[in-house]
Amino acid sequence: MPEKIGVIGAGSWGTTLADLLAKKGHEVTLWAYEPELVEEMGRTRCNSLFLPGITLSPTLRYTHVLKEAVADKALLLFVVPSQVTRSVVQNALPFLSPSAIIVSASKGIEVETLMTVSQVYGELLPAGLYSRFSALSGPSFAREVAQEMPTAVAVAAEKGEIAKKVQQVFNTDKFRVYTNNDVTGVELGGAIKNVIAIAAGISDGLGFGHNTRAALITRGLAEMTRLGRALGAREATFAGLAGMGDLVLTCTGDLSRNRTVGMELGRGRRLTEILGEMRMVAEGVKTTESAYNLAARLKVEMPITEKVYEVLYRDKSAREAVLELMSRDLKAEEY
Structure with a gap:
């Protein structure tokens, strides 16, 4: 059954x-911060700033007025x-339908508060609305999804019926959605993989090979799992799409903005x-700062994250950071 959906964020x-939801037959309004982008998409059916070369659904509607995208919608997707x-959700709150389902596809940890995205929503939304919150994440480069290449992701919600509803709304024969009830694990996987992707990019930029990248991915997964465990997430989640799946994609794919940042740092x-020089946000840069500080607060050992932080924020040379990682005290392999 078609739904009235608002998508907040036109990256x-x-x-x-x-576009995926509109092509599936839903009534979709896409909100963009930039009025000129709204005008262009309405006129050309193309987002040349963030998704060039992709022709968008003729039924997709566009607005830069937040109320128009939010009011009277059965489902709201924040991207x-x-x-x-925090600021966008606060501005949207007066217009939210009390029966709306909320889906977040944002990946990161708030720098000022060290809150996960779901914790930010939990603080802002009325209890009734937050009970219908879900998080969508997984290995999914936007361009490949837009080109209808087969992709699988996960949606997590505390209530099983909410996860199943979002699954039904988003699932297509090219975009497979799995349900999960570990919101913290799913969103942490999507956040921390960007930090490890910067590390993998640094390795590539320094000219290191597949051995180094494989080590970073594997030990990065260990860091992600340790932080998740400290925050109450299930370890098994990090072996799935939102954990290992997204980590491998972002650390190896040429479309990864965070890996690109790392490669240039390594050079x-x-x-x-x-x-x-980047038009799109590389979430891992800010997430490195918040993950580093959150790990310190929780006393979680995250050596790769620590070295990426020092490269980004303390002007440590990339080569020195790698040497320090390899020279740490010998120990057993742990997660």
């Missing part, structure tokens, strides 16, 4: 998911950078210069 992932999630470029 590459928000635009892709709005905004994690560091602006000796400065972070400000790299970010100045």
